[in-house]
Amino acid sequence: MIKLIIGNRAYSSWSMRGWLAVRQSGLEFEELVVPLYDEAWEQLREGDEFAPSLGKVPILWDGDCVVWDSLAIIEFLADRVGRDKFWPADDSARGMARSMAAEMHSSFANLRRDLPMNVRRNHGARDLSKAVVDEINRVLQLWAQARARFGGTGQYLFGDWCAADIMFAPVVTRFVTYSVPVPPFAATYMEAVLEHPAVAEWIDKAQEEPWVVEEFETEPA
Ligand SMILES: N[C@@H](CCC(=O)N[C@@H](CS)C(=O)NCC(=O)O)C(=O)O
Numbered sequence: 001m002i003k004l005i006i007g008n009r010a011y012s013s014w015s016m017r018g019w020l021a022v023r024q025s026g027l028e029f030e031e032l033v034v035p036l037y038d039e040a041w042e043q044l045r046e047g048d049e050f051a052p053s054l055g056k057v058p059i060l061w062d063g064d065c066v067v068w069d070s071l072a073i074i075e076f077l078a079d080r081v082g083r084d085k086f087w088p089a090d091d092s093a094r095g096m097a098r099s100m101a102a103e104m105h106s107s108f109a110n111l112r113r114d115l116p117m118n119v120r121r122n123h124g125a126r127d128l129s130k131a132v133v134d135e136i137n138r139v140l141q142l143w144a145q146a147r148a149r150f151g152g153t154g155q156y157l158f159g160d161w162c163a164a165d166i167m168f169a170p171v172v173t174r175f176v177t178y179s180v181p182v183p184p185f186a187a188t189y190m191e192a193v194l195e196h197p198a199v200a201e202w203i204d205k206a207q208e209e210p211w212v213v214e215e216f217e218t219e220p221a
Contacts, residue, residue, distance in 0.1 A: 002029035005049060005059040007036045009206035011216045013117040013170035016202055017070040018058030020166045023198040024085060025077040035211040071105045074163045086163040093150040097157070097164040100142050104167040111135040115174045116216050119206045125179040139171055140186055147185060155192035169199055 004022050006015035022029050034044050034057065045055035053059045053068030060067045060076065067076045078086040087094045110131040128136070146157040146164065156165045172193045175182060182190065193199055 002027055003032065003061040004029055005032045005034060005044075005057055005061075007034060007041075007057045008209055008211050008213070009033070009202055010120045010209055010211070011036060011117055011213055012057060013112070013174075014056070014070045015058045016117070016170050016173075017166055018060065018073045019202060020169060020198050021070070021074045021077055021086070021163070022060070024161070024163075024166065025081045026085070027077070027081065033209075035209075037213060038211065071101060071167070074101070074166065078163070088150065088158045088160075088162055090150070093158050096146060096150065097162055100146065100157070100164045101167040103142070104164075104171070108135045108139070108171075111139075111171070111174070115178045115180075117170050117174055118177055118216050119173045119203045121177050121217070123178050125181065128180075136175075136180055139168070140182065143168070143186055143189060144183075147189065156189070161196060165193060165196075169193055169196075172199075173203070 002022065004018060006012060006019055009016070019031070034041050036057075044050055049061065050059065052066045056068065058068070058070060058073060060073050062076075062080075067073050074086055088097050110129065114129065114132050143157060150158045152159040154160050156162065157168070158164060172190045174180070175186075175190060176194070194203070
């Protein structure tokens with residue numbers, strides 16, 4: 001059976017993506033939650049299961065096969081269960097969905113640093129640097145284009161739930177946590193993402209976690 005190693009649900013955005021991907025695959029899996037930065041984390045990072053990823057989560061094990069990195073996990077699972085579960089069928093839509101997922105994966109460093117994920121908190125609105133505002137606007141531009149071109153009558157970026165939504169789900173939770181003002185179309189999309197059963201389950205389970213990492217709890221300046 002597949003095994004997925006993830007960090008705390010409250011804070012680990014890349015783990016959330018990996019976990020949503022495994023849920024989307026429909027495959028049976030067991031999960032191991034390793035609380036970030038505590039003793040168990042340090043010990044496990046020295047173990048063989050963590051070695052291929054240089055100690056980062058998520059990590060997926062399928063027998064002897066190891067896949068680390070959220071986007072690689074999505075592609076590995078798409079190969080296993082069929083591309084259509086993860087990506088739009090239409091070539092143009094799929095090209096855009098893949099580009100958006102890749103851009104999420106490689107970019108938005110300011111947003112990720114200044115607005116760390118914490119699905120248990122709801123901070124008020126605050127001053128954001130120009131770099132963060134620019135990245136938020138880029139996210140909104142991408143969402144608007146995907147919805148306008150390919151959203152159709154569906155609720156998500158490309159109509160049906162796909163890997164692009166999985167990659168942006170932790171951005172949705174950040175926008176909520178930091179009360180980022182968004183236009184109505186984005187608010188509607190965000191609501192749909194938060195109501196997706198797998199996203200809702202992730203957030204629900206995060207509320208029950210006992211671990212607290214102070215650096216993710218303090219409100220950003
Ligand atoms: N690009 C990787 C990023 C993985 C990553 O940075 N994960 C964080 C948790 S969200 C981590 O393991 N941080 C621990 C560390 O950097 O020591 C992915 O997509 O999976």
